[in-house]
Amino acid sequence: MLRRHVPQPLRKRGMALIRQVYMRHNDKDALLALAQDEVSFLQEALNDAVGGRPVSAQ
Numbered sequence: 001m002l003r004r005h006v007p008q009p010l011r012k013r014g015m016a017l018i019r020q021v022y023m024r025h026n027d028k029d030a031l032l033a034l035a036q037d038e039v040s041f042l043q044e045a046l047n048d049a050v051g052g053r054p055v056s057a058q
Contacts, residue, residue, distance in 0.1 A: 002041040 002011065015038070022030040047053075 002037055004045075 002015075006014070015034070018034060019031065022034065
């Protein structure tokens with residue numbers, strides 16, 4: 001779901017459904033892994049957006 005070629009509305013809906021399933025099954029490890037994947041994806045997208053320059057959190 002986090003791949004760049006997946007359209008944003010589909011990505012958002014898919015991630016929500018995956019999150020719901022993990023929550024229903026009370027799978028905290030899977031939820032954590034999903035959140036970490038989301039953070040990694042967003043960091044890569046941010047780095048691409050700024051042209052590879054380092055970005056600091058403010």
